[in-house]
Amino acid sequence: MQKNSDIQNELLIISKTIAAIPNVNVYSLPEGYFEDFSTRVLSSIKSLPSYSLHTNIKESQTYSIPVNYFDSLADEILFKIKKEKEVISLPLRNKVLRFSIAAVAIALLGLSLTAIIKHNRIMEEENNYSAYVMQEANRILISKSFEDNLNSLEEEDVVKYLQDNGLDVNAALVASLSDEKETFLKDDDFYDGETLVNYLHQLKITGSTIRK
Amino acid sequence: MPVIVDDNDLVFQFKNGINKESAFTQIIKKYQEKLYWHIRRMVVEHDDANDVLQNLFIKVWSNLDAFREDSQLYTWLYRIATNESLTFLNKQKKQTLISFSNEISNLSNKIEADSYFDGNKLEWKLQLAIQKLPEKQRAVFMLRYFEEMPYEKMSKVFNTSEGALKASYHHAVKKIEQFIINN
Numbered sequence: 001m002q003k004n005s006d007i008q009n010e011l012l013i014i015s016k017t018i019a020a021i022p023n024v025n026v027y028s029l030p031e032g033y034f035e036d037f038s039t040r041v042l043s044s045i046k047s048l049p050s051y052s053l054h055t056n057i058k059e060s061q062t063y064s065i066p067v068n069y070f071d072s073l074a075d076e077i078l079f080k081i082k083k084e085k086e087v088i089s090l091p092l093r094n095k096v097l098r099f100s101i102a103a104v105a106i107a108l109l110g111l112s113l114t115a116i117i118k119h120n121r122i123m124e125e126e127n128n129y130s131a132y133v134m135q136e137a138n139r140i141l142i143s144k145s146f147e148d149n150l151n152s153l154e155e156e157d158v159v160k161y162l163q164d165n166g167l168d169v170n171a172a173l174v175a176s177l178s179d180e181k182e183t184f185l186k187d188d189d190f191y192d193g194e195t196l197v198n199y200l201h202q203l204k205i206t207g208s209t210i211r212k
Numbered sequence: 213m214p215v216i217v218d219d220n221d222l223v224f225q226f227k228n229g230i231n232k233e234s235a236f237t238q239i240i241k242k243y244q245e246k247l248y249w250h251i252r253r254m255v256v257e258h259d260d261a262n263d264v265l266q267n268l269f270i271k272v273w274s275n276l277d278a279f280r281e282d283s284q285l286y287t288w289l290y291r292i293a294t295n296e297s298l299t300f301l302n303k304q305k306k307q308t309l310i311s312f313s314n315e316i317s318n319l320s321n322k323i324e325a326d327s328y329f330d331g332n333k334l335e336w337k338l339q340l341a342i343q344k345l346p347e348k349q350r351a352v353f354m355l356r357y358f359e360e361m362p363y364e365k366m367s368k369v370f371n372t373s374e375g376a377l378k379a380s381y382h383h384a385v386k387k388i389e390q391f392i393i394n395n
Contacts, residue, residue, distance in 0.1 A: 011357075014382055015385050015386065015391060017393065018338075018385050018389050018392070021338050025249070026326075026329075026333075026335050026336055027249075027253075027328075028326075028327075028328060029248075029258050033262075034248075035244060036238065037244050038237045038240040038241055040242070041270065042236070042237065044266060045273050050274065200311045210393075
């Protein structure tokens with residue numbers, strides 16, 4: 001290989017001996033070494049932990065999820081929650097669940113009254129039944145014993161009632177799993193007797209209306 | 213016939229994420245042989261040269277985003293190649309606890325172990341003589357003699373004045389001449 005003339009001239013001035021040495025490459029290297037070198041380097045780069053930092057995260061989605069994973073996720077979680085609740089037999093006394101029940105307070109009031117009636121083995125004539133229920137409801141409101149009556153409800157009765165009335169039992173169950181201390185509701189007595197009376201007033205269902 | 217893309221365009225494409233891998237592949241293909249031979253003459257063995265060259269390009273990938281375009285990619289790559297080769301030799305020295313004189317004989321032994329080595333040929337004697345030079349002077353000689361790099365570019369690789377490099381090269385040639393005459 002011919003040397004650059006400037007460099008060759010410079011070399012001739014410094015040393016004629018060195019300038020006379022043929023400019024040949026004495027070393028050998030594996031055949032085809034450079035053919036896939038860039039591929040090997042890029043492969044090494046991609047195996048580095050820092051590689052993702054240098055690429056667009058959207059383009060290099062590292063994790064994959066099963067097809068339609070999110071479509072069935074909610075149902076699977078709720079199924080597990082229900083199953084767990086069956087095994088552990090958690091009491092349905094959690095205040096969060098009771099909040100959800102209190103959201104349909106009037107209807108639940110009727111349910112609790114039914115439970116009380118069943119409990120006391122009082123059988124009324126069918127045409128007197130509604131009047132009796134209203135009377136009991138009035139008594140509970142006046143005595144402010146709604147919470148005690150609510151707590152005495154059987155879990156099965158509550159769930160069945162919610163289902164029969166097209167209410168979201170799953171949502172109530174999920175909410176009931178929350179730690180009471182972690183819930184955001186501090187005024188957790190909002191469904192006491194006084195509040196309920198106020199609520200009934202708003203709905204124009206006063207004590208006198210009930211008595212009628 | 214492959215289209216020759218300007219270094220500045222390749223760096224621009226890499227930095228802006230436009231065909232980043234493609235731009236980097238073109239940089240590798242453009243400089244792999246030149247850098248390999250520079251490294252190979254420094255570390256002598258192919259396997260060592262391969263390791264150094266791969267590490268070099270991995271470092272380039274990690275640092276090219278911060279590369280300042282006020283210097284040339286070409287001189288920047290040679291600077292990294294020289295530093296990586298010297299670092300490799302120093303690591304090897306520490307690992308084997310060999311002294312400078314032993315390091316010379318170590319590299320000389322590697323040259324003599326080459327299957328194509330012929331001690332009677334001047335080109336092989338030149339290789340043995342080069343290994344007698346101090347590390348940085350060796351690198352200066354190699355860039356000037358083999359790569360035919362202008363002093364102006366060498367000054368950017370070594371961050372040294374052109375005058376100092378001319379003097380270093382002159383001394384290197386004289387030392388090599390002495391070795392060849394005496395052997």
